[in-house]
Amino acid sequence: MIIRIMGEGQWEVPDSDLSIFNEIDGQVEHAVTTGSQTELTAALTQLVATVKAHGRPIADEEITDSDLIIPDEAATVEEVSQLLAENASGEGLIPG
Template identity: 50%
Template structure:
């Protein structure tokens, strides 16, 4: 799966990492739902770190649509709330 972190670029993330990323995404969702800014900032950074760790950079000259777009690390809770789908930022 190709994941774009806004402002950083694309990473190719293996499907095997989705379970871990979904757990990290659940923490982001929970923090957004409760409006807990501190927990949100921590959870979002952990999600993005998980994607960076599991993924490998896609060459800049490789043109491919992203399967998933994540907000940048400095996104606000309101910005992420607007991006959330029924199953979070990471589907599955």
């Protein structure tokens, strides 16, 4: 699975790690629901760090489609709320 972190690039991560990302995604959704920027920043920081720890960076020269796009740690509640609203599946940032 290819995950793009907005403003940072792409990482290839094993599909088997999806459950780890889904757990953190639940924290992101909770933070947006409660409007807690502090909680959101912590969850996004953990999500980005987990992608980087479990993934292999893809060179900028390599052009490949992303399976998932996640915001970076600096995203606001409003920005992430908009991303969640645009996801027709209603499954958060990470479907699964």
